[in-house]
Amino acid sequence: MHPGIALTVIAACQLMVVLDATIVNIALPHIKDALSFSTTDLSWVLSAYTLTFGGLLLLGGRAGDILGRRRVFMAGILVFTLASLLGGFAQEPWQLLAARALQGVGGAIASPTSLALITTTFPEGPERNRAFGVFAAVSAGGGAIGLLAGGMLTEWLDWRWVFFVNVPIGVLIAFLAPRCIAESERHPGRFDIAGALTSTLGMASLVYGFIRASEEGWRDALTLSSFGAAVLLLVAFALVESRAREPITPLRMFADRNRAGTYVIMLSLAAAMFGMFFFIVLFVQNVLGYTPIRAGLAFLPVTVAIITGAGLSQRLLPTFGPKPFMVAGAAITGGGVLWLSFIDAGTQYVSGILAPMLLFGFGMGLNFVTLTLTAVSGVAPHEAGAASGLLNAAQQVGGSLGLSILVTVFGTASRDEAQRQVPSFLAQATPEQQAAFAKTHEMPPPWGDHVLTEGISTAFLAGVGMAALALLTALAVIRVRKSDLEALSGTAGAAGPVA
Known part of the structure; x- marks a missing residue:
């Protein structure tokens, strides 16, 4: 197992996840025209990713502890890669939004596990500190790389390549991970599925309510229903977390x-x-x-x-x-x-x-x-x-x-x-x-x-x-x-x- 290759694999995963938060931004006007999004609905191309990513982030970290970090890391990468492929082939707005949500799921599984893998792959001391430094640099610079890459891919190829570009990278990471990263020790624990779902769905309902209101008004039945569902789901989330033995x-x-x-x-x-x-x-x-x-x-x-x-x-x-x-x-x-x-x-x-x-x-x-x-x-x-x-x-x-x-x-x-x-x-x-x-x-x-x-x-x-x-x-x-x-x-x- 070569530490340099292992760090490259871990850093490449983090770069791909961070980069995807900005690489799509530059392509938004072209996505809008190609798939006939309205300007307000276009915001879902970003929100579908960030809602599932943020909502499931802690669950992804817990999964790595319970099931083994390398195993979960690879699962997250494969989900993210598949979602990227589906997003590139999207022909309808709902298809792209579903792919973006699935990308967020993959990112939420892979990202926290990639950081944890540094602690199990590199011994404490200067070597681990250098690895953390590389990880932090990738996290900080990924946004800028995404903006440039999004511009180049959209202008020179097509907006679909802001998704396709993840596919070969993800496949390579999934191929190298079991060959250069050791599996971590598994720890017993529980999955707080109910907490993760109620929080994510509650926030999604709240976001949908606001976006719906921008187009149909505040008295629209679906707008009001979305806000009502958001309140119920978020209250349920608070109740679940207050009673869970291992809350997310x-x-x-x-x-x-x-x-x-x-x-x-x-x-x-x-x-x-x-x-x-x-x-x-x-x-x-x-x-x-x-x-x-x-x-x-x-x-x-x-x-x-x-x-x-x-x-x-x-x-x-x-x-x-x-x-x-x-x-x-x-x-x-x-x-x-x-x-x-x-x-x-x-x-x-x-x-x-x-x-x-x-x-x-x-x-x-x-x-x-x-x-x-x-x-x-x-x-x-x-x-x-x-x-x-x-x-x-x-x-x-x-x-x-x-x-x-x-x-x-x-x-x-x-x-x-x-x-x-x-x-x-x-x-x-x-x-x-x-x-x-x-x-x-x-x-x-x-x-x-x-x-x-x-x-x-x-x-x-x-x-x-x-x-x-x-x-x-x-x-x-x-x-x-x-x-x-x-x-x-x-x-x-x-x-x-x-x-």
Whole structure:
């Protein structure tokens, strides 16, 4: 067994899972046109993945402990690979969404197990520390790689290749894993299937309710039914977890105000982050006319800003403690979203998009390491995985929920703006444009650009509210001292959330 090959296999799995959170973003406008998604329904291409990934993440980690980490790791990779193949061949919107949900299941099984495999594959000391460093670097850089890869594959080949590209990588990982990674010792335990299903289905119902409301209104029967189902499922989840012998989400984790506060902050900031990526991708390609590759390059500065903020907070955390970084990070992130809310059809990239995105990214970077360390502060060693796993789940689920809320705001605002633009459009449109409008209900530029940007601008105002919730939580709830984090200062990189 060669340690270098083993680390390559583990890191490749993490890269594939992390990369898939962003590689699809750049292809969204092309997926929308090819499969006839509405703009609001298009958000499900992201949410279907993040909901199942976040909802089943802790169950995936538990499965590795009980059934053997290598076995579960390979199962997750094979599920993810099969789902990617199905997504690439999708001909209808529901087929793609089902494949994305299945991808999330595979990612939730493989990702936590890949991190745990490092501890069983590499001996404690410098060798394990180097492996954790590689894992953390892949987690941090995967988002940027995904943006570039998504742009290149979409422009040079086809949007379907953002899914097909995972197939040969997944097959190779599944082939090498049993040959270079030893199986871990199996530990007795129970699967909290009921907790995982009620939480995931409850959040999915909540997200569906918001997206449905954006198209059909708040009085729609299915909208109200979705919200009702969400309430019942989430209450059932709380009851299940309070009585389970081995709960997937230990509710005692929320008893500590600092830990509970970090989950709220991460959920709120992730909500703003997912919305920012979703809407700016649509803006730069549909309004500014960027090619997919240029759109991917346009987002790279955000990744640099996140890494810069994370590095700064990690160096200065022992001096100032976590709270100043949480407060400053939430405030700076909110400032970036507020700046983006001034977007309109005449906004240019450098003056109106790049600068606020850099501000946004730097603020997010200040929080990633800080939130991770605070989440595991004061936790017993055997529960550190659950505490950091909950933070990752909060990021994924918060992103899905926040995106659905922003999409609801976008749908209402853009629909109102479209009604204002219709008389002007019909008075000036050619017969061909009028015929196309009757079929799709979408107006071409410049009318369509005004409709899109009005919806985006209003959605970003809702994003400011989410960042404000994170700021208020940091100010009023967090009480952790810098001395509480001293023993944990070297663990942030490996366990941190996916940016």
